[in-house]
Amino acid sequence: MEYIRKYLDGIVVQSDDDWAYFSSRLSKAVFPKKTIILQSGQTENYLSFIEQGIIRYFIPGIDKEVTFGFSFENEFESCYDSLLTQSRSVYSTETLTDTILWRISYADLQAIYANTHAGNTIGRLAAEDLFVKKAKRELSLLNEHAAQRYNKLFTERPHLIKQIPLKYIASYIGITPQALSRIRKAIS
Known part of the structure; x- marks a missing residue:
């Protein structure tokens, strides 16, 4: 867990109390290669930080799947639109390698936003990171x-x-x- 603190301390100043509150809500999840983390039709309940591994975002199809994104080590991972709206995801996520995630649930994320000084900054930076990746992909396809x-x-x-x-x-x-x-x- 010190790994994630070191990463977060590089982007936002946290008090020890904020870190204690935040870290008490993190859970470690280990997934082997080729594991579906979230299936299309399920609701995302986690914002995750990738300590190790590669995750693929894809739209399942009868004839073929469409891969539209990847997340790597030291990046945030989530079916973020599903997380924010608490609605079913239209796409799936899968590990391409053995993967270690540090996860925080939607409910705990809301508590962190409400009860810590650094929480909103961390949430905003995670959202910005996911948005920038999406925008870069769209612009790349167009240009x-x-x-x-x-x-x-x-x-x-x-x-x-x-x-x-x-x-x-x-x-x-x-x-x-x-x-x-x-x-x-x-x-x-």
Whole structure:
């Protein structure tokens, strides 16, 4: 748990009392590779911080799934729209590697907002982090070619992207696995 405190102390000043209150509501969850964390149709109840692992966000489909996001170590993870509205999620989350999360429930998050000085700042920063990732993805799809999207992903996360199956990367950048294979061949 000191790992998460060190991370949070880097972004917001917390008193020891605020940390004690916050940390008493955190729970550690360990998931093996290829575990569905939240199934489409369920309501998200947690905001999580990834200590270790990679999580994929996807829309399940009868013919094919559409991968639209990833979260990595030292990032927040949640089906955030479902968490905020306490309504059913239209997408799912899955671990791509063995994953360790530090989770806080919706009810405990509301208590932290109400009872700590740093809580609202932490919540705002988590929301901003999730929003920025979403906005970057949308802008990338609108403004960049598939090869540019692949290069950007590879440049930003070279050691982590090697752990993601190519079919998920292809879906994420909006192309077929065959088109991704041609892009990778042209680059090398």
